[in-house]
Amino acid sequence: MAGPIDSEMAWGSDVAAAMLHRLGIDYIALTPGASYRGLHDSLVNHLGNTAPEMLVCLHEEHAVAIAHGYAKATGRAMAVALHSNVGLMHGTMAIFNAFADRAPMLILGATGPMDATERRPWIDWLHTAQDQAALVRNFLKWDDQPGSAAAIPEAMLRGWKIAMTEPMAPVYINLDAGDQEAPLPTAISLPGPGRYAPAAPSAPDPDKLGDAIKILAKAKNPVILFGRGARSEDAMENRVALAERLGAAMVSDLKAGAMVPTAHRLHAGVPFNKLSPVARQVLENADAILSLGWIDLGGILKQAFADTAPQAAIIHASLDGQLHRGWGQEHFGLPPIDIDLNCSADAAVRAILAALPDGPAGSAARIPAAASPKDVMGGALTNRDIARALKAAVGDTPVTFAALSRGWPVDLWPHEQPLDYLGKDGGGGIGSGPGLTIGAALALRTEDQLVVGSLGDGDTLMSINALWTAAKYRIPALFLISNNRSYFNDELHQENIALRRSRNPANAWVGQRLDDPAPDLAGLARSQGVEASGPVKTVEHLEAAMRCAVDALRAGRPYLVDVHTDPRQGRESAVKRNTKGGV
Numbered sequence: 067m068a069g070p071i072d073s074e075m076a077w078g079s080d081v082a083a084a085m086l087h088r089l090g091i092d093y094i095a096l097t098p099g100a101s102y103r104g105l106h107d108s109l110v111n112h113l114g115n116t117a118p119e120m121l122v123c124l125h126e127e128h129a130v131a132i133a134h135g136y137a138k139a140t141g142r143a144m145a146v147a148l149h150s151n152v153g154l155m156h157g158t159m160a161i162f163n164a165f166a167d168r169a170p171m172l173i174l175g176a177t178g179p180m181d182a183t184e185r186r187p188w189i190d191w192l193h194t195a196q197d198q199a200a201l202v203r204n205f206l207k208w209d210d211q212p213g214s215a216a217a218i219p220e221a222m223l224r225g226w227k228i229a230m231t232e233p234m235a236p237v238y239i240n241l242d243a244g245d246q247e248a249p250l251p252t253a254i255s256l257p258g259p260g261r262y263a264p265a266a267p268s269a270p271d272p273d274k275l276g277d278a279i280k281i282l283a284k285a286k287n288p289v290i291l292f293g294r295g296a297r298s299e300d301a302m303e304n305r306v307a308l309a310e311r312l313g314a315a316m317v318s319d320l321k322a323g324a325m326v327p328t329a330h331r332l333h334a335g336v337p338f339n340k341l342s343p344v345a346r347q348v349l350e351n352a353d354a355i356l357s358l359g360w361i362d363l364g365g366i367l368k369q370a371f372a373d374t375a376p377q378a379a380i381i382h383a384s385l386d387g388q389l390h391r392g393w394g395q396e397h398f399g400l401p402p403i404d405i406d407l408n409c410s411a412d413a414a415v416r417a418i419l420a421a422l423p424d425g426p427a428g429s430a431a432r433i434p435a436a437a438s439p440k441d442v443m444g445g446a447l448t449n450r451d452i453a454r455a456l457k458a459a460v461g462d463t464p465v466t467f468a469a470l471s472r473g474w475p476v477d478l479w480p481h482e483q484p485l486d487y488l489g490k491d492g493g494g495g496i497g498s499g500p501g502l503t504i505g506a507a508l509a510l511r512t513e514d515q516l517v518v519g520s521l522g523d524g525d526t527l528m529s530i531n532a533l534w535t536a537a538k539y540r541i542p543a544l545f546l547i548s549n550n551r552s553y554f555n556d557e558l559h560q561e562n563i564a565l566r567r568s569r570n571p572a573n574a575w576v577g578q579r580l581d582d583p584a585p586d587l588a589g590l591a592r593s594q595g596v597e598a599s600g601p602v603k604t605v606e607h608l609e610a611a612m613r614c615a616v617d618a619l620r621a622g623r624p625y626l627v628d629v630h631t632d633p634r635q636g637r638e639s640a641v642k643r644n645t646k647g648g649v
Contacts (some may be wrong), residue, residue: 072112078215079104079246080112081254082174085222087117089259091145091172093136093508094118095129095535097156099149101176101193104246106147118145121508121535126153128501128532130160133171135468135505138323138488141297143170143229144505150177150193150243154201159495164236165205166396167492168294168386170229171236172222175199177211179244190243199238204393207235215245216254223262230264232410233385270383270407270417278356278405279421281379285354287431288314289334292325293360293384295411297484302326304415305358311419313428314356315348320470321361323489324481335436336476341369344436352378356418357401359384359411364399375402383407383414396493439477446632449520449548451605453478456518456546459612463620464515468506469499471520471548472555485515497528500545504536507543507624516544516619523549523580523587523628530590536624537595544615545591545626549601550633551581557633584630591626600628 075084082105086094098106109120123129126148133144148154154175164171177198179185185194195201199209208228212221218241225237270278282288290309295301305326309316316326318337328337335344349355349370355378357363367376382403390397407414441450453475456465467487470476481487488506491498503519510517526547536543552575560574588598597618599611611627618625 075112075254076250077104077108077246078218078248078250079108079241081215081218081250081256082222082241082246083108083113084256085219086145087113088256089172089222089226091118091143093121094145094147094174095121095123095132096147097123097126097129097149097153099147099153099176100189101150101153101178101243102147102174102241102246104243105174105176105241121539123535124531125529126156127160127497128504128529128535130157130164130171130173131498131501131529131532132505132508132535134160134164134167134169134491134498135488135502136509137164137169137171137234137505138167138468138502139297139466139485139506139509141170143172143226143234146171146173148173148175150175151195151198152193154198158202159493160498160501161202161236162205163491163493163495163498165207165492167489168233168235168389169492170234172225172229173236173238175238175240176243176246177240178242180242181244184244198240202238204391206238207389209238209240211240211242212245213242215248215250219254219256223257223259226259227262227264232267233389235389267410267413268385268408269413270409274405274407275417275421278381278407279418279423281354281381281405282312282356282418283423285312285379286429287348287351288312288354288356288428289348289352289378289431290314290316291355291357291360291363291366292316292318293322293358293411295322295325295359297323297488299484301412301415302484304412304419306330308415308419311422311427313430315352315431315433317345317348319361321490322359324484324486327480327482328476329480329482332431332433334433337481341366342436344434346370347434348431349376349378354378355380357382357384358414359386362398363403364401367401368399379404381405381407383409383411385410439475447603447605447608447629448632449473450475450478451608452520452546452548452629452631455605455608455612458609459616460516466506466510466515466517467520468503468517468543469519469521471522473548474520485510496525499525500529500532503543503545504532504541507536507541508539511542511622516616517542518544518546520546520548523547523551523585524553526587527580527585530587531594533591533596533624533626534594540622541624542619542622543624544619545596545624547587547600547626547628548631549584549587549628550631551579551584552633553578553580554633587628588626596624596626598626598628600626600630602627602629
């Protein structure tokens with residue numbers, strides 16, 4: 067429990083803590099470190115550990131991932147504190163994920179003291195850097211290191227504004243340990259955040275908007291690619307209204323999450339990672355393609371048209387280019403674009419809807435029928451079994467999927483509302499799933515919403531100790547593990563390499579399997595205070611485990627279900643598998 071609050075700012079770190087409070091930040095995730103011991107004291111003894119409340123994590127990577135999941139669910143930045151140098155290094159991969167996912171975040175680092183005469187022997191020298199943010203600057207939107215306590219308010223106001231202005235992304239503010247621990251020489255007045263609010267999304271250029279309207283209004287076979295956008299009901303309704311107004315086929319991407327209803331009559335198949343046959347067909351027939359925040363436009367066009375230039379007119383709305391730089395290649399392939407609206411996807415939707423000429427809606431796109439997925443015959447469980455058992459257990463209660471494991475059957479559980487699915491981790495950094503799930507569940511725990519992370523075993527094992535934070539703070543998240551006892555995605559890669567080289571693909575399992583012994587995921591969860599079932603190997607056990615899990619979530623407790631699944635999930639194999647043979 068929080069102790070008495072020292073209401074007067076007396077120390078440098080009190081200023082940083084007070085600014086977090088003024089910015090309306092509810093939580094700060096951290097793994098304790100001496101470089102910000104001043105800030106830690108201020109959070110406890112100046113603010114009383116409320117607004118923000120500290121969330122103690124067992125690893126800095128989890129702290130950042132939790133803030134990332136929170137941002138995905140709310141669209142708002144949470145705070146993170148990272149210990150100087152070593153804590154920042156631990157958090158690096160998760161920062162990269164958040165940057166690639168355009169998730170806002172206010173990260174407070176620490177260093178020093180920069181005044182060498184104030185450093186403790188040995189450790190303070192190791193934990194001081196001339197330019198600490200250089201470790202992560204290539205995947206930050208902005209960083210700063212205020213040179214005094216008096217400079218902290220401006221740095222934090224600017225950081226908050228930059229992080230929360232589209233395109234959103236993490237910012238890093240590094241606090242000098244000496245300034246944190248020094249008494250304030252004079253009283254400091256904190257500005258209110260009202261006059262430093264994030265900028266409103268920009269509108270498209272009127273001339274380019276007019277050109278886009280002419281193309282869309284006369285298109286016979288328009289296609290809309292739905293990528294990143296606001297996770298709100300109004301934004302989703304506008305997207306659907308635009309598609310219906312144009313009679314356009316809708317295509318969506320698992321990387322972006324639920325942007326439009328996937329069971330809508332205009333939706334082309336199910337959302338995908340790699341271009342689906344149905345989406346390929348509608349793109350091949352398109353005479354106009356409207357890309358709304360699509361992630362990797364160049365990539366999907368290359369998949370659809372190979373080396374042939376698409377004949378369709380291409381209109382693109384995104385602010386992503388403002389963050390592109392030379393270190394990383396997350397700008398992806400350079401797409402051919404006829405009209406670049408250079409604005410957010412949602413601003414483009416609103417502007418196009420308002421500018422379209424009055425008249426009847428366009429003829430509805432003809433969506434090719436998708437092949438019906440088949441259930442796998444045999445004794446091993448699959449994601450389809452998991453989805454059915456979970457749906458039976460939750461009934462009519464809304465579910466937010468913070469993550470979806472490979473092969474999750476969206477046809478059985480379509481995305482209907484903005485919070486149904488939050489999208490992938492952005493950077494492909496394995497180990498993010500547990501933290502993302504906890505962050506989303508933290509953000510939504512006061513809602514009538516169950517939060518589920520459908521995770522793989524490899525992803526879970528890399529960050530299994532993130533579950534302790536969920537147990538400690540009673541964050542009701544369901545960790546639903548599709549456990550194939552393998553880094554199976556890499557088994558498929560090794561099969562492909564072997565076939566291309568005319569070598570033995572039956573050896574693809576070597577160096578990939580997480581078996582003999584299989585890690586006891588349920589036991590690992592229980593050791594951290596999280597209730598768990600597993601390993602689950604039968605439908606009957608699965609159904610019972612899901613009922614227990616849902617009961618726990620409704621009571622405000624986290625739960626893990628470890629399901630041993632068929633590694634292939636019904637995929638056809640080009641080779642006869644050999645799970646015991648030699649190399």
